[in-house]
Amino acid sequence: MNNTVKQLVVGILIIGLLIGMRPLSDAISYDRLVLGYARPTQVTKILQYDAPAMTSVIVGAMLGGFREVAASMLWMKTHSMWHKGAGTQWDALYLMRMTTLLDPHWLEPWRITAWHCAYNLYVETDDEEKRAELVETGVNVLKEGISWNPDRYDLYFELGWTYFDKIRDYEEAARWMGAAVRFEHPEYIERLIAHGWERVPEMEKALMWYDYCLKRRPSDHTAKGATITIRERYLPASRLIDEGRFEEAADAADMYLTINPQATLALHMKAHVYERAGDLEKALEYWALAAENYTLDYHARAKVADLCEQLGWPVPEYASHIYMREQQLKQQREMAIRRDAN
Amino acid sequence: MRAIYRVARATYYEGWRRRFLNGILVFAILIIGSSWVFTYLQPGAELKMLIDVGLGSIRFFGMLIAVFLGTRLIPDEIEKRTIYTLLSKPVTRMQFLLGKYFGGLATVISNVALMGATFYVVFLVKAPQFAQPTEEGSPVYSMEFMYENIAKAIVLNFVELAVVMAIAVVASVVFSWILAAIVSFFVYFVGQMSEFFGHLADPETTANPVARMILLTIYRVLPHFENFDVRESILTDIPVIWPYMGKVAAMGALYVAVVLALGYLFFNQREV
Numbered sequence: 001m002n003n004t005v006k007q008l009v010v011g012i013l014i015i016g017l018l019i020g021m022r023p024l025s026d027a028i029s030y031d032r033l034v035l036g037y038a039r040p041t042q043v044t045k046i047l048q049y050d051a052p053a054m055t056s057v058i059v060g061a062m063l064g065g066f067r068e069v070a071a072s073m074l075w076m077k078t079h080s081m082w083h084k085g086a087g088t089q090w091d092a093l094y095l096m097r098m099t100t101l102l103d104p105h106w107l108e109p110w111r112i113t114a115w116h117c118a119y120n121l122y123v124e125t126d127d128e129e130k131r132a133e134l135v136e137t138g139v140n141v142l143k144e145g146i147s148w149n150p151d152r153y154d155l156y157f158e159l160g161w162t163y164f165d166k167i168r169d170y171e172e173a174a175r176w177m178g179a180a181v182r183f184e185h186p187e188y189i190e191r192l193i194a195h196g197w198e199r200v201p202e203m204e205k206a207l208m209w210y211d212y213c214l215k216r217r218p219s220d221h222t223a224k225g226a227t228i229t230i231r232e233r234y235l236p237a238s239r240l241i242d243e244g245r246f247e248e249a250a251d252a253a254d255m256y257l258t259i260n261p262q263a264t265l266a267l268h269m270k271a272h273v274y275e276r277a278g279d280l281e282k283a284l285e286y287w288a289l290a291a292e293n294y295t296l297d298y299h300a301r302a303k304v305a306d307l308c309e310q311l312g313w314p315v316p317e318y319a320s321h322i323y324m325r326e327q328q329l330k331q332q333r334e335m336a337i338r339r340d341a342n
Numbered sequence: 343m344r345a346i347y348r349v350a351r352a353t354y355y356e357g358w359r360r361r362f363l364n365g366i367l368v369f370a371i372l373i374i375g376s377s378w379v380f381t382y383l384q385p386g387a388e389l390k391m392l393i394d395v396g397l398g399s400i401r402f403f404g405m406l407i408a409v410f411l412g413t414r415l416i417p418d419e420i421e422k423r424t425i426y427t428l429l430s431k432p433v434t435r436m437q438f439l440l441g442k443y444f445g446g447l448a449t450v451i452s453n454v455a456l457m458g459a460t461f462y463v464v465f466l467v468k469a470p471q472f473a474q475p476t477e478e479g480s481p482v483y484s485m486e487f488m489y490e491n492i493a494k495a496i497v498l499n500f501v502e503l504a505v506v507m508a509i510a511v512v513a514s515v516v517f518s519w520i521l522a523a524i525v526s527f528f529v530y531f532v533g534q535m536s537e538f539f540g541h542l543a544d545p546e547t548t549a550n551p552v553a554r555m556i557l558l559t560i561y562r563v564l565p566h567f568e569n570f571d572v573r574e575s576i577l578t579d580i581p582v583i584w585p586y587m588g589k590v591a592a593m594g595a596l597y598v599a600v601v602l603a604l605g606y607l608f609f610n611q612r613e614v
Contacts, residue, residue, distance in 0.1 A: 007610065010603050017600045022562065024593050028569050029537070031589065036580045037572050038537070068394040072383035105390055105577055151578065 071103035089121055100145065107154045110145030114138040114158060118166050122319070131319035132326065138162055156180035157189055160196075167320045168299035170196040174205070187213070191222055199299060201268050203230050203238035237269055246277035262293045264300075271303065280307050345433045349441020350448065353415060357449030360414075363407055367453050370403035374461045378468045389472040393576055396461040397495055401502070401571070404454045405530055408503045411449060412510025413522040415442045416609075435609050439511070443602060447507050451500050458496040465492060487581040494582045495572050501594035502570035506530055508598045509565075512605035515612060532560070533567040565597050 032038035078095040096113040103109070118138030122131050142159040149155055160177035163169045174196040177189050194209035207230050213223035233256045240249035253270040256263060271286035284307040290300035298320045305321035308314065315321075357363065377395040381388035416439075419425040428438060466489075473485055509529050513522035532539075542548055543557035569590050572582050 003610070007607055010607055014600050014603045017596055017603070018563070021593065021596050021600075024589060024596065025562075025566060028566070028586070028589050028593060029540075031586050032569065035575070035583065035586060036578060037575045037582070037586070038568075068391060068398070069380060069383065103394075106387055 068103045068106070071099045071106060071109070074099045074102065075109060089116070089124060092116065093121070100141070104145070104148035107145070107149060107152065110141060110149075110155055111158050114141040114145070114162065117141060118162055122166075128317045128319045128322055132322035135162075135166055135319060135323050136326065138166075151183060153180040153183040153185040153189070156183075157185070160189075160192070164192065164196055166298075167323060168199075168297070168302060169320070169324060170199045170299060171202075174200075187217065187220075190216075191220075191226075194223070194226065198226070198230060198234070198265060199268060201234065201238070201265065201272055203234045203269075204242075206230060207235065234265065234269055237273060241273055241276050246273055249273045264290055264294055264297060267293070268300070271300075275307075280311055283307060284311065345437040346441045346444065349428070349433065349438055350443075350445035353442050353445025354448045357411055357446060358452075360411065363411055363449075363453070366403055366406055366410070367456065370399060370457050371460050373399050373403075374457055375464060377461065377464060378472075381472065389469060390577055392465065392468055392472060393492070393573065396464065397492070397499075397573055397576070400454060400457045400461060400496065401499055403457065404450065404499060404503050405506055407453050408446075408450045408506040409510045409523050409526045409530070411446050412507045413514040413519045413526060415446050415511060416514050417519040417522075436606050439515075439602065439605055439609055443508060443511050446511065447504055450503050450507055454496070454499060454503060458499075461496075462492065465489075485579065487579050488576060491572065491576045491579075491582050494587060495576060498570045498572060498582075498587065498590060501591050502567060505565050505567075505594050505597050505601070508601040508605070512601050512608065515605050515609045529564065530567060533565045535568075536561055536564050536566045537568055539564070566593075569593065 029038075074095055078092055078099065081092045081095065093113070093116060096109055096116060099106070099109040100113055115138070117134045122134045125131060125134075139159065139162060142155050142162065145155045146159065156176050157180040160173045160175075160180060163176060164173035167173075174193050177193045177196065180189050181193070190209055190213050194206045194213065197203070197206035197209065207227065210223045210227045210230070213220050214227065217223075234253075237249045237252035240246070240252055250270060250273045253266055253273055256266045257270065260266065267286055267290035271283045271290065274280075274283035274286065284304060287300045287303040287307060290297050291304050294300070298318065301316075301318045302321040302324060305315050305318055306324075308316065309325075374396055377399065378388075378392055380395045381391040383391060416425075419428070419442075425438075429435065433441075469485065469488070506526065510522060510526040513525045516522070517525060539557050539561040543554050543561055545554065548554045548557060574580075575582050
């Protein structure tokens with residue numbers, strides 16, 4: 001065999017091997033995805049042009065084994081920037097984001113990045129639309145963090161807490177905290193789930209969680225007190241709602257409102273009674289009362305906005321309401337796409 | 343076969359006599375041996391940090407050794423003119439290339455085996471201590487498959503280095519050793535991101551068909567080095583199954599065959 005023929009054979013062999021490698025390469029990619037060997041690829045767009053995030057993906061890939069050390073160094077830099085104070089909030093966000101991308105299994109950067117968006121940057125603006133966007137970014141950061149760390153309680157809890165404390169969507173809060181308690185977790189999370197349900201108000205569910213807390217630790221005085229309060233004050237109204245006896249339920253809620261006209265939970269309960277009865281105007285009246293009595297009652301404020309929208313009245317815009325409305329629209333769009341696909 | 347074995351054997355011993363490689367190895371063993379020290383950087387996630395730094399160091403220093411050794415094997419023979427003696431004997435260029443490659447690979451694997459053993463000892467001593475939760479709500483690490491997975495990760499590292507070594511040896515046939523080292527590093531780093539190129543080649547991500555074709559070519563031609571990285575499964579304690587190991591090893595072997603065949607084409611053309 002002369003040299004040219006040899007080279008031709010080797011050339012054909014190379015092409016053949018390259019073609020043969022393709023199905024094997026595809027099979028490996030599939031295995032990595034299905035068996036969970038690949039890193040999740042979901043990337044939250046934090047800033048309009050997420051160049052630093054992309055850079056850190058590239059640098060992270062290049063660093064290979066030292067990504068985690070680089071992430072730790074970057075986190076220290078974030079700390080020093082943090083202590084410089086005003087004017088560095090957005091720069092700090094870039095660094096935080098890079099840290100989450102370099103070491104996605106480190107929980108603290110996810111937690112702090114989300115908190116930075118939903119709390120610190122939130123108060124830097126008065127524009128409710130912008131605030132809603134920042135809350136959404138915080139939520140998305142935590143969801144992305146969960147996709148990397150699905151078997152740890154921390155980020156489920158953080159997300160639940162953001163819904164509880166910032167968005168005041170107590171049902172979502174209870175859902176995410178419920179996910180957190182599937183893993184090793186501190187006890188207070190169970191009580192927070194109960195707190196969430198009592199604010200909705202879903203007293204049966206709240207009671208169920210407080211009962212659970214008590215059975216696990218009979219000396220849990222918070223759960224004990226809350227159980228007594230719910231049974232005495234709110235459970236009768238809740239049962240009457242379930243039976244469709246709304247007038248009696250309203251009277252039952254009134255019993256405690258007569259003693260304390262500004263009691264948040266009683267106002268929520270009364271508004272809930274009218275909402276379930278379909279009397280939206282009355283419901284709005286009580287949600288508005290709750291919102292006026294306690295300025296941090298975002299849940300009541302969001303309810304006011306929601307009911308105004310349903311009644312066709314002028315809607316006061318609150319960040320949490322804008323956020324929740326956006327989420328509803330997104331869900332509706334997704335459902336429509338799925339329906340069309342089917 | 344005997345000619346390949348002889349060249350490989352000589353290359354292996356010669357590799358161990360190279361001082362700069364011994365320097366890298368000693369430094370690597372020191373870093374790996376003290377990898378538990380870095381765990382203070384992430385309180386509460388010590389076990390994760392130990393695994394990351396330990397296995398990351400093995401990959402990184404293994405790659406350094408493979409590139410620096412691989413790119414020097416043939417140029418040194420040409421520079422010292424010993425290649426003339428070798429090729430004038432009944433040793434073909436293909437045998438010489440394969441002998442150099444396998445000899446170099448044996449050196450790299452023995453180096454990495456030493457690093458791996460060091461890490462395994464550190465892991466056996468420190469991991470049970472770091473796996474204990476330190477406070478309420480601290481993560482409880484499942485370690486059912488961890489010991490086995492670490493051994494498998496080191497084995498996959500051998501396969502990865504076999505590919506890196508082949509690229510380095512063949513690049514040194516085409517370029518000067520410095521340029522070959524740069525090319526090898528470049529291929530290694532870009533190969534770590536091949537999935538990213540695959541993602542960019544998706545019509546939903548990149549609209550331009552020409553750019554998409556270029557990205558797809560890069561994705562198809564470059565080695566997918568991230569396939570050898572199973573740290574994700576170690577951290578989440580998912581078992582690395584043998585069929586996956588087999589597929590990755592087969593992929594590595596095919597890639598080495600392609601690169602060495604290319605090397606043969608270039609080496610055959612080259613005047614020495």
